[in-house]
Amino acid sequence: MSGRIVVLTGGVGGAKLVLGLMQLCPPQAITAIVNTADDFRHLGLAISPDIDTLLYTLSGKANAAQGWGREGETWTFMDALKSLGGEDWFLLGDGDMALHVLRSHLLASGERLSAVTARFAAAWGLGLSVLPMSDDTVATHVETDRGELPFQRYFVEQRCAPAVRAIRFEGAERARPAPGVIEAIGDPETRAILIAPSNPWLSVDPILAVPGISEALKAASAPVVAVSPIVGGQAVKGPTAKLMGELGLAVTNRSIAAHYADMIDALLVDERDGGEGLAIPYAVTDTLMKTLDDRARVARAALDLAERIAG
């Protein structure tokens, strides 16, 4: 197969799909557009969790068992930080610090996040394009029964325990897509645009909230295929199912399809749920991505579905 593949992605689940794609396509053909609304400043450092998860996963550095951070990480920094009375609710591994410190330094020197990210991907020999959704600051805030919380306070410190009432993406209305984002989506050479099985409300919506991106998706000649994050009436990971309940939504593929409505052409669903009742084209596979083979299979099924739509 030739042609470019574009993936809109959050962290863990999306990184697995991109890793699957890299088993099928030359990396130069792949462009990942990554959520940056989870990014935040902590101890003065610029932290980009989803970009880092992608970089770690694709370079074989991710701690798969833990689900975040680096394999073989050490924690001397955190121990010393605690001894000094520093904030310790957000864990920063020693190796992980290198990304944050160097990124903060480069950003302070005037480099844009997209350039920093490209530099890191190149340093680790990754051939694909990893694009932040925007070089401008967008910050997810979650309105909960315990008040409004910045995303990482909700997600890490409070472990998603508060009930979510609404979500807003501060700064999104003024953000511009990062260089290359609109071009990749609209590129006539692009043969498929995938939405990864990341949390639609927390990880994909911020990307769609950047002015120009959803318009570009609607105008794209390439088919847009979402991979549903629902497996067996649950979310594989993270707060998706809980969040859907709190937002008054059934945890079904119909809810996912309705959410992406005029943005997608087809939905890849898990065999445990099936696609019954969906008003858009769909395909069924085992979407659990435990092994590298699983990841390649899901990527293949998503590309096949895109090809069927385009065909």
Next chain:
Amino acid sequence: MSGRIVVLTGGVGGAKLVLGLMQLCPPQAITAIVNTADDFRHLGLAISPDIDTLLYTLSGKANAAQGWGREGETWTFMDALKSLGGEDWFLLGDGDMALHVLRSHLLASGERLSAVTARFAAAWGLGLSVLPMSDDTVATHVETDRGELPFQRYFVEQRCAPAVRAIRFEGAERARPAPGVIEAIGDPETRAILIAPSNPWLSVDPILAVPGISEALKAASAPVVAVSPIVGGQAVKGPTAKLMGELGLAVTNRSIAAHYADMIDALLVDERDGGEGLAIPYAVTDTLMKTLDDRARVARAALDLAERIAG
């Protein structure tokens, strides 16, 4: 003995003397005024080498064999930084990073270096006062046969290899002594002011270059005693002897006494050199500080000399 002890100090040698003093006096009686002209920004982080050496040494965290940094340090950060193509001429240990990151964050939040330093000393249970010479930025620049170098480039990157022609302390003329510095020197309760056996040109001169400090020393009622950094016609550590040669000075206690001239009342010299020919009062002891007992002995000898002068 009662009364306050004030020490002007650089890094390693001075930290040993202060540790010696802590064997003799209650920590609350000790005020260390520390050189901050070695401080620099690296990767955006605020690094204060002499303050950190003091904090590590006094809290039992110093790597004595290495002469800098922390005992039991790990290096995961540096490894990851190198993999990203980050600058690696200045080594940052994982635990060491906690001081730099937290200090940078607190300074950026508007806290002054003196307050940050007091916070760190308190967090590690140190009872003494550790005062930076100034909260304002002063930066040592070394004019060498290879051009002018910022201090850490000369000291760490070039390992003191270039021949020194002159030394200047950028920003010193506008710097104000940190809160407590002038008060400690002039306090009528102060019974001795010691100048540690740190490099007079690189570590002590920056302190004396802050307007008000040398005037306060001259006006102080307490005797001012310097501990000579010369041992057997050499410097114990670092570039002192090499530097003296490059500046056209004999490596003798007479040179040290002449350098401090109207600033000191007496000089403590090593038994290998003696004090012959000195025009000021002096005492002789073994000034090598290998063990904790050595450090206490040198501190005791310096205090005894101060008492003799005062008496």
